[in-house]
Amino acid sequence: MMHSEMSRRRLLGLGVGLGAAATLTLAGCGGGDDKEPAAAGNGGKEYTGPKVELNLWNGFTGGDGDIFKKLVTQFNAEHANIAVAVATYRWEDYYAKLPGAVSSGNGPDIAVMHMDQLATYAARGVITELDDVAKALELTDADFAPTVWQGGLYRDKRYGIPLDMHPLGFYYNKTVMQSAGLDPNKPPMTKDDYTAALTELKKSGVQGFWVSPFQFTGGMTFYSLLHQWGGTLFDAEVAKATFNSDPAVEACTWLVDMIKQGHSPANVGQDADYLALKSGKNAFNWNGIWQINDLKKSADVQWGVAPLPQIGSKPAAWANSHNFTIVKQRSTDANKVAGAKVFINWLSQHSLDWAAGGQVPARKAVREDAGFKALTEVGSLAPELDYAAFPPAAPGIGEVLTTFYQSFNEAALGKKSPKQALDDGAAKATKQLEDNRKKYGN
Template sequence: MIQNDMSRRRLLGLGLGIGAAASLTLAGCGGGDSTSGPAAGNGGKEYTGPKVDLKLWNGFTGGDGDIFKALVNQFNTEHKNIAVSVATYQWEDYYNKLPGAASSGNGPDIAVMHMDQLATFAARGVITELDDVAKNLELSEGDFAPTVWKGGIYNNKRYGIPLDMHPLGFYYNKAVMQKAGLDPNKPPTTKDEYTSALVELKKAGVQGFWVSPFQFTGGMTFYSLLNQWGATLFDAEVAKATFNSDPAIEACTWLVDMIKQGYSPANVGQDADYLSFKSGKNAFTWNGIWQINDLKKSPEVQWGVAPLPQIGSKPAAWANSHNFTIVKQRANDANKVSGAKVFINWLSQHSLDWAKGGQIPARKEVREGAEFKALPEISSLAPELEYAAFPPAAPGLGEVMTTFYNSFNEAALGKKTPKQALDDGVSKANRQLEDNRKKYGS
């Protein structure tokens, strides 16, 4: 198993168990400040108080972790009165550990958190509001991609300051395309072009697009296609699941037909789609932006990357985002909170180096700068920000998303028709959503 891919799968495939862990209500959090008088800070612009030691938790276990730690070290060098120490855990362990640690007073001051986890931890009082940070730093939607900025809001209050966005990208093997007589510098961008390319690849004895039945990456591919067809996973209130609509079934059927028509083998194993791409056995794979750096380590592979082809009626791509949050403590230290806000602002402004780890910066000024554009592969996926399909802000959604991905799994493996698989999934998802309303009081 590729280490980078392993860490990313842990990073993104959170689903089971997290909602239960995060449902622990932090009755002891949000207590009185241990400092007297106003804090020596102004919402993140600067900190002039006594030295504070801050604990920061994250789940960057791959190569991105080294880049992140280097940035923290740079911050510490430039800020003599703030010392940030980093603790790194596997993401699934991290999310399960965080509520209890915060409740007992042993949690971090700062926590990196995915967009789809913010609502759960905000609903249970694990993280604190950051509206004053946005206000004092004069940050607004115009400074970020709108979808990323709105993703940090739950119940009309901000809980996360976005750092980046990581979408699916379209990877194409140039050598395999040439073998089939295709132009290796013109990857398909439409449904007709995609189908035509697969036909030519099949003639050359290549199954060009391996469809994984697993969340990584077939489920996320279906998530993208569902949105391309104009369907939604849930209604506007996230009260009912809607991923069995006619457009959703059509999107699922198109993907499953890739297997039936012989463009993909059946029963593709976990990660086999990506590994076969690297070994020249298939031409196209839809995978995360994080694979760019892994492919750069394999000079024998002739590859390119581009935004996802538009197969449906509009462009769309699965995506998630890292956000900075501040964790509530039993007795909050106002100076620590002020120092934490300075760190969040600083790292957000210095996200170009973070982009080199395989991320698209959330900050518009960084994303539009010449240095970011000089990262050709990563910057090539930046246009997807405008139509990225992010998960909605609803507490306890992890288990529901697992049901969605499991539904696709059953369809891709031929256990059920796409309609039956999605109908059954929606029935289960609606029960889970009802349970979440009872659990989270919303």
Template sequence: MGAGALLSACGGGSSPSNPGADTPAEPAADTYDGPSVELEFWNGFTGGDGPFMKQLVDQFNAEHDAVTVRMTVMEWADYYSRLPAAVTSGRGPDVGIMHVDSLSTNAARNVIMPLDDVATALELDSSDFADAVWSAGEYKGQRFGIPLDVHPLGFYYNKTVLEEAGLDPEAPPMDRSSYEDALEALKSAGISGHWMSPHAFTGSMTLQSLIWQFGGSLFNDDGTEVLWDQDPAIEALTWMVDAINDGYSPTDVGQDADAIALQNGQAAFNWNGIWHMNNLNEVPDLEWGVAPLPNIGGAPAAWAGSHNFVMTTQRSPDDNKLDAARVFINWVSRQSLAWAEGGQVPARTSVRESAEFAELTDQATFAEQVDYLRFPPAVPGIGDAFEDFDQALNEAVLLTKEPADALRSAAERAAKKLEENRNRFGE
């Protein structure tokens, strides 16, 4: 999932300088011919995608005699809290993975270094990436992330439950009218069709997607204004709350209970991330399907996150390690089909449009949304504002506040945080 909720855990403090950051890289992207080096590679792949990354690292090490990559895996919350301190003390990794919504904060803190020279050396440009994910890796006109994947929200459905309610298990509802008709049919069959989560994961992702579908935005383009107190957001959150009031969803849905309900046959629908397919594949005899998010608001849109390669700021940069890191990033990026098998959509268009990727039918279904995926603006500390957004979701879906009141008070608090962060980061 995206790391917006984790940004506040990164902490402040002084940042090291970045000597040599403006030195152009030599375009040596395919092979490394220097002395033997060991690269530290940190990430938070503790879930089902972890073994796939380990296999890639092991394969890279087997194919490169002079480069050894040592991978350290930790929970994402620990990763984002430990990384700034490690870099400041000179013990940071050479290469890391970072969610796209964390790049600007860590760039502003000088935790990660600009990668325009790396992109040039690897001959990477926007022509081989979806516009949204390529642009999301930039901050103040510089590139700080090399996209590895996108992981969007999608629409899971339980075929057995649909059939029990007299609905076509091979034709899930894909617009507002048919979706609401299906929920009514499920209700008549004694089934709560879509459990509305009041939690950031995955309720916040659902609400964000709906706001964009209803024609709204979370922020203005440069991230200086909060816009989720406007009519499209109110309409989106009201739709979620109405599902509870109309009996289509139970009240007070627990964390992950929406996903578990789909697995257990208690719900028909679940909006969840692409990573969730790994969990469903492990449930014996579960008949499930996946589709792009239904278009409830009128405009196709879906929340998405993205894992990006980053290189951390070093007190004393080692040119050999920098060259080896470029080779490693380039090599893994080219293996993104293998990474997709772990439950991701490749960031590279050339891989995403390949016949081999099309054979990964579930992942390819998620990829159908790539042209209308949305990411937050590249603003340092943007995750602080999302804390208030998530609180508004929680209050409304738990029926303790009306949607409009919850969103407006949250927007006021978030606007103050955005202003404080502009002063804090010198924006």
């Protein structure tokens, strides 16, 4: 986990700084005939044509990668006329490599992509529309969490079929809690209870809630709190940054005060907050759902996981989602496209097996399955779907979110006051949004 897994999940979240990779001029990309010839498929229900070989790219380099490959192997065994070959890269390499590969005609047929990347790659002509898949399979937001389903849209056209969602969760060390006189089976879920628990932990000599200045995980914690306080990162048109609003400043101040009040060390190193939870040096850690499987391997750690506590006026949690996309080719092969749609539909229907990798399935029917309910820890975070705060569907949003996280970093490290850090960051982010509208033609 502390090697490949942590490297992998850094890019699970938001495409930090990777939007630029998709701004390459994709000469020849999407140059194929958009009016595809007839193929032996019907939008993903079935494929009866000649055998096709499909290349699929993904960034599942951790334990979830093994589960993903097993599912692909099962699909291939059940479909004699479709053969899917998997290529796995680190997410940061994957997003940097994809535009150039597509431009040169060496891109994959299918690509797994985070929700926040869909608009960028759709705007650059890297991926193709999938409205016919949704129509043929009669998929609507009723089959998914509405927020996840809507996240696959760009300019009212569908480019992604959601596979899962991965939110932040609230991890707690039961042993540390018990040592401080707290009930290890009742983690604090309100602002008052959270403050009271931290006070008791401090009395016992424990800094209970370490605040990381980095995106993973302090920045994502602030992202969640900002929405809990009723703030937003951007206005409705994603034309202006609003993460310096009064609610945002209040949320940031609350988190920075954790350091000032001695509940967290200053200048916490990358991942040190999570390692401290595992080693019993702190009690609480807001981290991604992907840590569940790592903790399940840690037999010496007594831990629990729950939805994020509600510190602000309403529940909210940072989240992102993996989506399947079909990549545009220089010359469209209608049979390959038809086969790719069958694979996407099949994997979506089999996402219960995928959930074992530490993801909440996007499909409602799978989440309601008894098999998913048996995945106690992962299932405990499924309610966050109702109030998950997903990134907006806007091209180039990755660089803008990097600015947001850098602003929090400056506040958490005490380089600037929360208000000054957020004011400066919002001004820069608004300029980036303006540049993106020019760059992507919005």
